[in-house]
Amino acid sequence: MEIRGIRRECLDTLRAVGKSQHPNEFVAVLRETDGIIEEFDLAPGTVVTQQSAGFSMSMMPLGIRSAGSAHSHxxxxxxxxxxxxxxxxxxxxYHFIFGPPYGKDDWRVFRRDGTPTELEVIE
Ligand SMILES: [Zn+2]
Known part of the structure; x- marks a missing residue:
């Protein structure tokens, strides 16, 4: 399934999670429905402290069909x-990175190889 965009509500919720976890990091796995990213699952055990940079791959729900990821820096x-x-x-x-102050424009989206890309925000 080609991903066409991310639902505004989903994006706003991810920003809110980033803000609520700050200064800790969160990691979420994104799910799509009919090509639109609409939902996410917070990865278990991946809300980590400031001191432990990164996250544990062993905790990621690999194998699920996901559209991408979102996490905060x-x-x-x-x-x-x-x-x-x-x-x-x-x-x-598609991989989103959010950062403080977690406002409307405080995020970027990247391809698998780390190149910046764009994704439509669907109202
Ligand atoms: Zn990161």
């Missing part, structure tokens, strides 16, 4: 780390 750097790139390759096509 509480340090505000909206680009993928090396660890992120390894993770992206294993979990879908």
């Amino acid at each position: 509480p340090n505000g750097v909206l680009s993928p780390s090396n660890a992120d790139l390894q993770f992206f390759g294993r979990l879908g096509k």
Whole structure:
């Protein structure tokens, strides 16, 4: 299924989660319905402390059909780390990174290989 966009409500909820977890990081797995990202699952055990950068692959629900991922960078750097790139390759096509202050424009979306891309926000 080609991904056509992300639902505004889903994006707003992800921003709210980022804000509520700050300064900790969150990781979520995105799900699509008919090509639109509408839902996500917070990955269990992946809300980590500021001190433990990154997240544990062993905790990710691999094998589920996912459209991509979303996570936060509480340090505000909206680009993928090396660890992120390894993770992206294993979990879908579109990967969102959120950062403080988690406002409307405080996110980026990347392809599996870490190149910035765009995805339509569907109202
Ligand atoms: Zn990251």
